[in-house]
Amino acid sequence: SQQGEEDPQALSIQEGENATMNCSYKTSINNLQWYRQNSGRGLVHLILIRSNEREKHSGRLRVTLDTSKKSSSLLITASRAADTASYFCAKETGGGNKLTFGTGTQLKVEL
Amino acid sequence: EAQVTQNPRYLITVTGKKLTVTCSQNMNHEYMSWYRQDPGLGLRQIYYSMNVEVTDKGDVPEGYKVSRKEKRNFPLILESPSPNQTSLYFCASSTGTSVYEQYFGPGTRLTVT
Numbered sequence: 001s002q003q004g005e006e007d008p009q010a011l012s013i014q015e016g017e018n019a020t021m022n023c024s025y026k027t028s029i030n031n032l033q034w035y036r037q038n039s040g041r042g043l044v045h046l047i048l049i050r051s052n053e054r055e056k057h058s059g060r061l062r063v064t065l066d067t068s069k070k071s072s073s074l075l076i077t078a079s080r081a082a083d084t085a086s087y088f089c090a091k092e093t094g095g096g097n098k099l100t101f102g103t104g105t106q107l108k109v110e111l
Numbered sequence: 112e113a114q115v116t117q118n119p120r121y122l123i124t125v126t127g128k129k130l131t132v133t134c135s136q137n138m139n140h141e142y143m144s145w146y147r148q149d150p151g152l153g154l155r156q157i158y159y160s161m162n163v164e165v166t167d168k169g170d171v172p173e174g175y176k177v178s179r180k181e182k183r184n185f186p187l188i189l190e191s192p193s194p195n196q197t198s199l200y201f202c203a204s205s206t207g208t209s210v211y212e213q214y215f216g217p218g219t220r221l222t223v224t
Binding site: 097100 | 152156218
C-alpha cells in the first residue's frame with residue numbers, strides 16, 4: 001500500500017482562505033517532503049522536514065511533523081488562485097535511497 | 112538553466128515494440144530516479160540510481176530496464192511494452208546519493224495500444 005496518504009483527497013476554498021492538507025505514514029522516516037504538481041506537469045519541491053524537526057516555514061507555507069502520530073500537515077496561508085494544484089507528501093524510505101509518494105490532495109482555489 | 116529533460120514528451124506505440132525514454136540532467140546530480148503516475152495511485156518509483164553504474168529497483172520495476180553509463184543520463188527502457196504500462200512517466204534527480212530535494216522533468220505521456 002502507499003506510504004504517505006494525503007487527506008483530504010480534494011479541497012476547494014476561496015482565495016484568501018487558508019488550506020490545510022494532511023499526510024499520514026506507516027513506518028519511521030528520516031525526512032518527509034511536500035511537492036506541488038500543476039495539472040499534468042512535473043512536480044516541484046516545496047519543503048523538506050527532517051524527523052527531528054517539528055515545524056518548518058517557507059513563505060506562505062508551514063509544515064508540521066508529528067512523529068508520534070506519524071503525520072504531517074501542510075498549511076498554505078492566504079491562498080491564491082495560482083495555488084490551485086495537486087499536493088503530494090513523500091516519505092524517504094529504503095535507507096535514504098527511495099522516495100514513496102502519497103496519492104495527493106487536489107486543491108482548488110476559487111476567485 | 113538547471114533542468115531535467117525527457118524525450119519524447121508524448122508517445123503512442125503498440126504492444127511489444129521496444130522503446131526508450133531518455134532523461135538528462137545538467138546539474139551534476141548523483142541521484143536519478145524514474146516514476147510512473149497513474150490516476151488514484153500517486154507516483155510510484157520504478158528504478159533509481161545513486162551514481163554511475165549503480166542502479167536499484169523501486170516499487171514497480173517489472174517490465175522496465177534502466178542504465179546509468181554517464182552521470183547526466185538515465186534512460187528508461189521498455190523491452191516489450193504492454194497496455195498496463197500506459198502511464199505518465201517522470202524522471203527526477205537530486206544532489207548527493209539520497210533523496211533530498213528532487214528536480215523533476217516535464218513528464219512523458221506513454222500510450223501502449
